[in-house]
Amino acid sequence: MKVLVAVKRVLDYNVKARVKADKSGIELANVKMSMNPFDEIAVEEALRIKEAGNAEEVIAVSIGPSQSQETIRTALAMGADRGILIETEEELQPLVIAKLLKHVVEKESPGLVIVGKQAIDDDSNQTGQMLSAMTGWAQATFASKVEFEGDALKVTREVDSGLESIKVAMPAVITTDLRLNEPRYAKLPNIMKAKKKPLETIPVADTGVTTTTGLSVVEVNEPEQRQAGVIVSDVSELVDKLKNEAKVI
């Protein structure tokens, strides 16, 4: 079985996003970019599945500009076997990303696709669910544990009131939550080796997928800023302020 993992190149989680002066989007020139943290978890899970003998090959797919090769190389350095870049300069929405992933799914016929629950730039939390609907495969989102049970999976999911578990037939789409695993770091020799692993580039135009949708960004604004308040000297002043000034207790 092949496992496909989606890896997105995003603004590093430690960098504070700045809105461009012309309100067209976020400043991404000369800032640190990294693999979406949920996708590191996806890669790690795919590797563990392979290491446990449940898969033969891990393929990392990214959709984005040519620099996304670095993101794929990171996945390869962690241990993925090969990479596919669907190259585009456009910023694409989850609907289009899901269609492009489906294109790769049809080409590669994996038994499992693992994506992040959420890209930390657009914060959409849509792609995995959409891919599941488009492929007709079972969906297991917000996974915190994945166990093989024959040709099905038992997936523990993080939900608002705790944890739940479901059983899904394979092939399936899994989206990762934070507690699924702790991703490994790529070791230096593996980073060197990763440079020689195969990485195929497909121009987005060759996929036949329409990249525009009916949804457009009118403008991007700074959020309202909170004013810093006061530092109180002790607990009794805190209680007093909450009671008598803010009147919230």
Next chain:
Amino acid sequence: MSTLILAEHEGGALRPATLNVVAAATQIGNDVTLLVAGSGSDAVAQAASSLAGVTKVLHADDAAYENELAENLADLVMTIANDYEHILFAATASGKNVMPRVAAMLDVPGISDITEVQSADTFVRPIYAGNAMATVKSSDARKVITVRTTSFEAGAETGGSASVETLAATAASEKVSFIGQELSQSDRPELTSARVVVSGGRGMQDGENFKMLDEIAEKLNAAVGASRAAVDAGFVPNEYQVGQTGKVVAPDLYIAVGISGAIQHLAGMKDSKVIAAINKDEEAPIFQVADYGLVADLFDALPELSKGLDG
């Protein structure tokens, strides 16, 4: 045209989130239909019919809908989707699970986590952990949306008198089945709708120490939350996590204890009306958003605070 809302419920009652979604739908301005899908859910359908602003309730009662499996709920929504211009879900774990399936099946983009309705086709939503707000406009005939519940004041539970119509159930998916759940027991109010939230971070050091927060929460009728670091360390279960990738809360009072104030945490609580923070590091970023900051060791401050609340 009308707006369809997938109602959420558990234990025979509507979840509070649904009332916030009704409020967002009211701002869009069209007739509002509530879809109640469940198993043995007559009482929920009845409760739904009395919500202010709801004109019609569609009720599908079948075992397929008992555990909110996304496949089954999305298939049900699809049987009526073409009658609606807007299809709304709460931005809860359940709503986020279903919404993108419906959007994909309708071949339209999903619009996640809206915080503002500017017009029937233009919405505002946070991106980059709320460090930017995107105004987006849809020219599609169907708009499929999740609503950030804390951004819309809950609608009234009474005042409406909608008709209840039965909707035929769809077949349950054979690819997925529910095994079970591990719900944590708590007598505390629900985190996302509590009036006061007391949250602990890595500074709490272990799960045992969260009892100090429970004690304070008890006195304030508050919910208890946590940072990701506290959840990852196993101090408290996952559903406590507040933040970009956890729950979003906006209570009247948020008390952050031993939490540094990373962007990802702020994303989930910076719309709280009043923020108080207790941290021993005066440089902690949480103080930049706190209305009241106390630089202190939490192990000294919490017992004092607990006592102070008695007086």
